[in-house]
Amino acid sequence: MSAREIVEIGHPVLRERSREVTLEELRSREVQDLIDDLIDTKRAANGAGLAANQVGATLRIAVVEVTERNPRYPYKPPIPLTVVVNPVIEPLDDEVAYINEGCLSVPNLRGEVPRYLAVGVRYLDREGREHEEVRHGLAAGTFQHELDHLDGTLFLDRVVDPRTLTTWTEFERFHRDAFLERAARIVERFGS
Numbered sequence: 667m668s669a670r671e672i673v674e675i676g677h678p679v680l681r682e683r684s685r686e687v688t689l690e691e692l693r694s695r696e697v698q699d700l701i702d703d704l705i706d707t708k709r710a711a712n713g714a715g716l717a718a719n720q721v722g723a724t725l726r727i728a729v730v731e732v733t734e735r736n737p738r739y740p741y742k743p744p745i746p747l748t749v750v751v752n753p754v755i756e757p758l759d760d761e762v763a764y765i766n767e768g769c770l771s772v773p774n775l776r777g778e779v780p781r782y783l784a785v786g787v788r789y790l791d792r793e794g795r796e797h798e799e800v801r802h803g804l805a806a807g808t809f810q811h812e813l814d815h816l817d818g819t820l821f822l823d824r825v826v827d828p829r830t831l832t833t834w835t836e837f838e839r840f841h842r843d844a845f846l847e848r849a850a851r852i853v854e855r856f857g858s
Contacts, residue, residue, distance in 0.1 A: 669710040670703050670721040675772045679719050681818045684726045686752045689794050697725070701749055701792050704729045712738045713770045714745070714808050717815030720771050726752045728812040732805075738768070741849045742804050743857065753789035755813050757782040758800065763852055765807045766845045767821045768834065776837045778830035779821050781807035783856065803856030804849060 673679055691697050700723055708716035708729055715730040731747040732739060762780040769775075785806045788798045801809050811821060825831060832841055 668703060669707040672707065672711060672716075672720050672770050673722055675820060675822070677722075677771075679722050679724060680771055680815070680820060682719065682724050683818050684717070684719050684724045684816045687725050687727060687790075689790075691725075692751055692790065692792070692794050697727070698792065700725070701727060701729070705731070705747065705749075708770075711770050712736055714739050714742060715812040716770065717812050719815055719818075726816050728753065728816060730808055730812055732808065741846055741853070742808070743853055745805050745808065749792040750787070750789035750809075750812070751792065751794075753787060753809075753813050753816070755788075755809060756786045758784040758786055763807075763848070764826075764830075765804065765849075766830070766837065766841065767807070767811060769811070769821050771815075772820060772822060774833050774835075775822075776832050776834060777821065777825040778827065779807075779811075779824045780826060781810050783807075783852070785809060787813075803852045805856075 704716050714732050717728040718725045728750050730745055732742045732745040734744055761783045763783055764778040765781045766776050767779050783806055784802050786800055787809055790796055
């Protein structure tokens with residue numbers, strides 16, 4: 667398999683709602699190859715996740731994985747490789763935290779996004795098995811970010827205060843320490 671080109675903000679495919687995948691499609695070599703390519707592309711770009719439309723495929727498929735060695739997100743606790751097909755996400759309560767997010771399709775920009783701290787996620791895995799899970803903390807935010815992509819929503823659409831937008835360089839210079847303190851409290855509380 668191989669890494670694919672990641673489309674960037676302005677490409678129309680990022681604003682389309684991706685369509686559900688049938689079990690027959692999921693079992694096809696074409697879709698299984700797409701899943702392998704999503705994994706390879708996410709890893710090559712050091713992302714925390716990647717949705718199919720970020721590589722130009724309008725299918726409701728995303729991959730999430732955070733390793734301890736991720737240079738883009740060293741503050742995120744590990745998330746084992748998870749392939750989500752036709753996912754549905756529901757907040758479990760009203761509690762939110764402001765997470766400073768970036769996106770592989772929005773290069774060199776970050777901003778603060780309110781994310782639910784506890785969500786239920788239902789999805790099929792790449793073999794078509796059903797899963798129902800609860801995700802908390804920063805992991806919950808990561809899943810919300812990827813599922814937003816499948817609905818044609820970018821993190822920029824969820825930034826409440828545009829004054830929080832910053833380049834990666836200026837984030838590291840001026841905002842990183844304060845965000846890492848907030849992130850550490852979330853990780854301490856939820857372990858994820």
